[in-house]
């Protein structure tokens with residue numbers, strides 16, 4: 001799944017959770033934590049595998065529930081003690097939904113060996129053709145496929161949901177850009 005697909009799935013889960021649990025739409029900073037969580041597995045695994053050769057695959061350490069679940073619990077406890085449990089919840093929603101949606105096509109097809117990265121290193125890593133893997137090469141490999149069309153359609157729907165929610169997360173980015181970037185260039 002592409003980055004916007006992970007962000008879309010994570011946001012739908014988060015807005016559903018916070019509306020049903022707390023009766024209000026997503027808030028700014030938890031939404032940014034959610035966005036970080038939805039990209040976290042790829043931000044960790046792709047560079048460590050493709051650039052540094054430390055991991056055996058672009059889906060290994062941060063795509064595995066073995067470290068992701070304890071990490072999510074630790075972050076939840078950390079933030080809960082500081083009165084911000086939503087930060088931990090949103091990271092967990094983002095990171096865990098990323099790993100599970102990456103595995104979903106294989107699970108739906110009954111090809112469980114392709115989803116075994118969910119339990120790496122307890123199970124062997126999944127072999128991918130990553131001989132020429134790079135971020136640009138990854139993006140250049142985009143082909144119009146039914147899955148891509150679904151992801152793009154889902155992304156558009158979620159942009160509409162996000163807009164209806166009041167565009168949470170946009171205000172802190174806008175004020176950061178205004179104060180730190182535009183403001184510093186004026187002075």
Ligand SMILES: [Zn+2]
Nearest residue numbers: 041042063102
């Ligand atoms: Zn991934």
